[in-house]
Amino acid sequence: MVKHATSPVDGGEGVRRVRHLLVDRLFHWLSAASVLILLGTALLPILGIELAWVTVHWVTGLMLAALVLGHTLRATFWQGLATMWIGLRDLADGWGGLRAALGVVREPVKVGGKYSLAQKAIHHAFAAVVLTAIATGCLMLVKIDTPWWQRDPYWLGDGAWGIIYVLHDLASLCLVTMVIVHIYFALRPEKFYLTRSMVLGWITGSEYRENYDTSRWEAEQE
């Protein structure tokens, strides 16, 4: 990675800060594409659009499972879980952020870490819902023919299959709403620099200083 010269005059403030490495950006966009394909293949047949959706659906589901496994290992052993952990301080920060958003306090509140409370909350909600969809989807594979086995609809009783199907469908319905809200927030002009950082990897030095408590998120220079 290119090191920009840090001039003594600006103290390095004009220098771009790394927000997402290429491997993390690839994970985000590949898992986003997988989720959109999974939702599309599940919902288009309901609208009467016929396609060989089952194969596309389960193959994409397995790809998403592999991506999430890779991300979980990387987050646990290479990045550290602290960045996404919600502590008491995050709750206090979230309260401060809400007051600023409602205009109760005038001065803008800086994010006290790499991710705000709202971002951590949506991350954990995505994790819970995506993991539910993956776990139930893997069990549902028993009920279809794959290159590795023939379908066995009697592997579990009707009651157990009922619960598995309801959880899978509930997870997909939650995902539709969550993805729409997530994309809406990503496209807001005042937070668009975050979307750019998910594409190009960096935020500018002034975006870093204006929006973040730099003592609590020490972003590396690009």
Ligand code: HEM
């Ligand atoms: C239970 C399993 C999971 C764990 C332990 C976990 C943990 C983490 C951690 C610690 C980070 C912060 C990394 C950093 O910026 O330093 C992170 C970021 C992120 N997570 Fe997860 N996560 C999990 C599941 C998921 C799922 C299911 C999704 C969605 C499909 C997801 C999507 C993301 C995205 C897009 C980011 C930001 C990209 C980045 O790391 O720069 N995570 N996760």
Ligand code: HEM
């Ligand atoms: C296709 C449109 C999508 C866009 C434009 C988009 C954009 C973004 C942006 C801008 C961020 C914040 C990065 C940052 O804080 O620096 C982000 C993070 C994240 N995205 Fe997406 N995303 C999309 C789809 C998805 C999908 C489908 C999922 C999962 C099912 C997902 C899961 C996540 C997670 C868990 C994070 C980390 C939490 C957060 O920062 O909000 N994204 N995404």
